[in-house]
Amino acid sequence: MTVPALRLSGLVKIYSRSHLGRVTKTTGLSGLDLTVNSGEIFGLLGLNGAGKTTAMKLALGLLFPTAGEIAVLGLKAGTDEAKSLVGYLPELPYFYPYLTPVESLEFYARLSGVPGGLIKERAAAMLEKTGLAPHAKKRTGEFSKGMLERLGLAQALVHDPRLLILDEPVSGLDPLAVWDFRELFLELNRAGKTLFLSSHSISEVEKICHRVAILKAGRLAALVGQNEWKSAPGGLEEIFVRTVREK
Numbered sequence: 391m392t393v394p395a396l397r398l399s400g401l402v403k404i405y406s407r408s409h410l411g412r413v414t415k416t417t418g419l420s421g422l423d424l425t426v427n428s429g430e431i432f433g434l435l436g437l438n439g440a441g442k443t444t445a446m447k448l449a450l451g452l453l454f455p456t457a458g459e460i461a462v463l464g465l466k467a468g469t470d471e472a473k474s475l476v477g478y479l480p481e482l483p484y485f486y487p488y489l490t491p492v493e494s495l496e497f498y499a500r501l502s503g504v505p506g507g508l509i510k511e512r513a514a515a516m517l518e519k520t521g522l523a524p525h526a527k528k529r530t531g532e533f534s535k536g537m538l539e540r541l542g543l544a545q546a547l548v549h550d551p552r553l554l555i556l557d558e559p560v561s562g563l564d565p566l567a568v569w570d571f572r573e574l575f576l577e578l579n580r581a582g583k584t585l586f587l588s589s590h591s592i593s594e595v596e597k598i599c600h601r602v603a604i605l606k607a608g609r610l611a612a613l614v615g616q617n618e619w620k621s622a623p624g625g626l627e628e629i630f631v632r633t634v635r636e637k
Contacts, residue, residue, distance in 0.1 A: 400421055401458035402417075403444050441608040449462060474549070479557065481561060483541065489530055512549075536564060554583055
């Protein structure tokens with residue numbers, strides 16, 4: 391049996407903030423159970439504050455759960471071995487503005503454990519794959535939002551991970567960049583990569599995802615398959631609106 395790419399079991403995350411002696415607690419996730427199968431493109435939808443980014447950061451080991459368990463390809467999330475199998479594109483990727491994209495990718499390749507003899511080759515290949523090769527000698531401080539997003543995806547791929555976690559990957563991109571990203575995501579999936587992505591662009595999610603989870607107030611409100619939204623009169627958008635409006 392194939393090991394799931396990601397399994398969230400009974401996941402709870404409560405944020406505690408202290409100010410002037412008062413402790414305020416906010417629930418980020420409340421008993422979330424979710425399984426992402428290996429080889430699928432899985433979408434995460436929800437209103438702002440629904441828990442999408444929290445779920446992703448817990449899966450990456452950037453946050454620790456209050457309760458519950460997380461497994462990445464059968465390994466405990468946050469361990470070095472699990473991290474080596476995951477590539478992450480944050481919503482707002484940041485790079486040192488004085489470095490070129492080549493220098494940036496070589497830096498991240500070293501951090502990600504790419505063998506020294508392969509670093510230059512991998513960096514060049516990822517620039518080509520993401521369409522940044524013509525801009526290899528520019529400083530990243532000169533990059534547009536779209537170019538930074540492409541570089542962010544390149545760094546997520548540089549160590550050849552099996553699972554890609556993408557937080558709002560097409561946010562703020564122009565139509566051509568959105569098309570390029572969509573085609574690249576499909577190509578990566580055909581090559582065997584699992585993609586776990588969040589987005590507010592329901593139309594894009596419809597085009598590439600096999601399944602979608604809709605979060606509401608930190609809980610799983612609906613799990614929807616491609617056949618379901620293709621047969622719904624208003625598509626995935628109608629299912630989403632109905633789900634988040636239900637009391």
